[in-house]
Amino acid sequence: MSALRCAGGCEVAPSDPDALACAQCGDLLAFELDTGGADPSEIERTAQTRRASLDPRDRSGVWRFRELLPPVAESAITTLREGDVPLIDAPRGAAYAGVSGLAYLHLGMNPTASFKDAGMTVAISHARERGARVAVCASTGNTAASMAAYAARAGLTAVVIAPVDGISAAKVAQTLDYGAHVVAVEGDFDDALRAVRALDPATVAVVNSVNPYRIEGQKTAALVLLEQRGWAAPDWVVLPGGNLGNASALGKGFREARAIGLTARTPRLAVVQASGAAPFARAWRDDADLVPVRAQTDATAIRIGAPASWKKARAEVRASGGTVLDVPDDEIAEARAVIGRDGVGCEPASAASLAGLRRLVADGSIRPAADVVCVLTGHVLKDTAYAARYHASGAAHANAIVRGAGLSEYLSRLLLTHA
Numbered sequence: 001m002s003a004l005r006c007a008g009g010c011e012v013a014p015s016d017p018d019a020l021a022c023a024q025c026g027d028l029l030a031f032e033l034d035t036g037g038a039d040p041s042e043i044e045r046t047a048q049t050r051r052a053s054l055d056p057r058d059r060s061g062v063w064r065f066r067e068l069l070p071p072v073a074e075s076a077i078t079t080l081r082e083g084d085v086p087l088i089d090a091p092r093g094a095a096y097a098g099v100s101g102l103a104y105l106h107l108g109m110n111p112t113a114s115f116k117d118a119g120m121t122v123a124i125s126h127a128r129e130r131g132a133r134v135a136v137c138a139s140t141g142n143t144a145a146s147m148a149a150y151a152a153r154a155g156l157t158a159v160v161i162a163p164v165d166g167i168s169a170a171k172v173a174q175t176l177d178y179g180a181h182v183v184a185v186e187g188d189f190d191d192a193l194r195a196v197r198a199l200d201p202a203t204v205a206v207v208n209s210v211n212p213y214r215i216e217g218q219k220t221a222a223l224v225l226l227e228q229r230g231w232a233a234p235d236w237v238v239l240p241g242g243n244l245g246n247a248s249a250l251g252k253g254f255r256e257a258r259a260i261g262l263t264a265r266t267p268r269l270a271v272v273q274a275s276g277a278a279p280f281a282r283a284w285r286d287d288a289d290l291v292p293v294r295a296q297t298d299a300t301a302i303r304i305g306a307p308a309s310w311k312k313a314r315a316e317v318r319a320s321g322g323t324v325l326d327v328p329d330d331e332i333a334e335a336r337a338v339i340g341r342d343g344v345g346c347e348p349a350s351a352a353s354l355a356g357l358r359r360l361v362a363d364g365s366i367r368p369a370a371d372v373v374c375v376l377t378g379h380v381l382k383d384t385a386y387a388a389r390y391h392a393s394g395a396a397h398a399n400a401i402v403r404g405a406g407l408s409e410y411l412s413r414l415l416l417t418h419a
């Protein structure tokens, strides 16, 4: 069973079921899982056999681990078969970063094409169980699309507050497709999140990652990763950091898996920020509290200057023996193209992971013999404008432009050189 607690360590348990912050100290809330009676082989077996079941909960990579989640009534569960994403070998990425073993955990292979779905299925199911009519979030685009889809399934009204500039048009279109109401605000994600956190959570369901149900869903990505490796942890897991909910969630997932005995050890976590949006990397380097910044990066998903979950994320990175760093935008762009060459597309924010890994190998923090997983958080089609800009050199948006009858001749020449 899980119990809600103050993440800052206050003794008194929260009494308001809708609260998103501790009434005493204002810190975020977190679920604490009682791992005492859990039988790892039973959990492993149940999660495995459920994959062949026709129960919609069993076919979700999140809900097939439901004994490790806060309880939600079966009738409220809203699922789109999220969670079961592939772990894919990454030979080109490995060579680029300078490690012998690398795989991508592609969370962009979720129903709305980002990692948010694993958290959203739990947050929206809980909101539905509580009788909420409206779900709200601040977003750089992916939370918005995910909330909109799950809210549509659950029959809730979805309201998104998004920064007016610098958010991928593809994500806005996707969100509108699912029927959400999108409010663009002058300002950035941090302004939007402040407005959302000022709302009364008793009247609307706030489904940003300040909502602890989101974290519980997202922690299952750690289980899905371990399961695909026969429950043997890699040496390092490298992931991008923005608002820092996902680093908190993955760290919690690995820690609980270790406490239950599903895995013998936890991986070290490396959280990578874009240099223009790197308050957490700076706080880590200075061993100081986080000082918010005005964020600027082309990896718009992580253009966040005042991450809400930085304390939780710091605790997880410390507990794992990990690290935090930042990488400039041009290295993110290059790493994204390398990931593409492995036949695996991702959006720019996701590629911060590979760019960060490359730096950590270069500075000796990660050994070349290490066994590493990079977490890809969003699909390549989430930001097609970025990809098009990257490739828009010379023959603009293609390797060649062939007009009229020259095509067959062009193809014969091309095949002569490549076939």
Ligand code: F0G
Pocket (backbone or CB within 6 Å): 114, 138, 139, 140, 141, 142, 143, 144, 209, 240, 241, 242, 243, 244, 245, 246, 247, 301, 302, 347, 349, 350, 377, 378
């Ligand atoms: N990668 C992608 C693709 C994201 O969309 C986000 C966050 C992150 C990484 C960072 O994850 O915030 O948990 O540290 N996107 C949010 C949104 C903020 O609104 O979609 P985090």
